[in-house]
Amino acid sequence: MTAKYKKERLKPCPCCSGKAEWVELTTKEVWFWQISCACCGLATIPDEKKFYCLQRWNRRDYKYKINTGWMLVILFSLIFIVIAFSLGLATGAGMIK
Numbered sequence: 857m858t859a860k861y862k863k864e865r866l867k868p869c870p871c872c873s874g875k876a877e878w879v880e881l882t883t884k885e886v887w888f889w890q891i892s893c894a895c896c897g898l899a900t901i902p903d904e905k906k907f908y909c910l911q912r913w914n915r916r917d918y919k920y921k922i923n924t925g926w927m928l929v930i931l932f933s934l935i936f937i938v939i940a941f942s943l944g945l946a947t948g949a950g951m952i953k
Contacts, residue, residue, distance in 0.1 A: 864910060864914065866878075866891060866910070866913060866914065867913065867914045869893035869895065869896060869898055870898070871893070871896055871898050872893065872895050872896045872898075874893045874894055874895030874896060875893070875894045875895070876891050876892070876893055876894070876913060877891070877892055877893075877894055878890075878891060878906075879891065879892050879899070881902050886904065887904065888902035888903060888904055889902065889903055889904070889905070889906045889909045890902045890903070890909060891909055891910070891912075891913040900912045900913050
């Protein structure tokens with residue numbers, strides 16, 4: 857275990873910014889470690905090495921981060937179109953007479 861590892865702390869959850877917690881898992885005589893979010897339940901895969909579990913959780917790849925603002929605009933636009941289309945068919949506005 858390195859000195860850097862001892863000083864490194866768990867970062868908040870990348871999805872909801874909730875508190876991260878260590879989870880100890882045992883199978884017979886083998887210990888596994890996992891980090892899980894207390895709010896949304898996001899978790900790392902179990903690992904025998906606590907160091908690798910911490911590295912996986914704390915790694916943030918901001919280079920490929922998706923701009924969620926545009927995703928929300930597109931999502932709500934699609935929902936609006938589907939609702940407007942459904943209401944038009946339900947009232948008969950879209951039918952040719």
